[in-house]
Every structure is written in structure tokens, then in C-alpha cells.
Amino acid sequence: MNKPTYEQVKERVLQDSGIRVHRSCWIAEVMRKYGLTTRTAWNTGRGRGSPECPEKQHKAIEKALRDLGAIE
Helix, strand or coil, X not given: CCCCCHHHHHHHHHHHHCCCCCCHHXXXXXXXXXXXXXXXXXXXXXXECCCCCCHHHHXXXXXXXXXXXXXX
């Protein structure tokens, strides 16, 4: 299994769907769903944290991760 960089994911999403991923935390959210992140972000918990990834970007990021070989 391959773990692409956030920049590779952003570029792939832009190429495939024309969508810009404005927040790297959205990529982290999707990667966390598939167990690809190992650390807990310092700014989460106790009512803090990043905004949730919109559905349109979520699907595009998942597709990019599949295309890059990070998930099946």
C-alpha cells in the first residue's frame, strides 16, 4: 500500500475533478477513515477542530487515494 503526500492528493483531485482542496485537514479526515494516519491532531477534541470535509470533496479525495494506490 502506497501513502501519497498531501500535495499529490491535491494535484490528483484537481486533475480528475477540477475541485480544489483548500484544507489539508480534509485529506487527513479521509485518510483517518481508512486508517492511514497514525497521529492525533493537536487541535481536535473538546469542541475544537477543523470543519468537516464537504461531501463533494470527500468523494473526490477518496477517488484520488484509490487512483494513487493508498486505498482499495
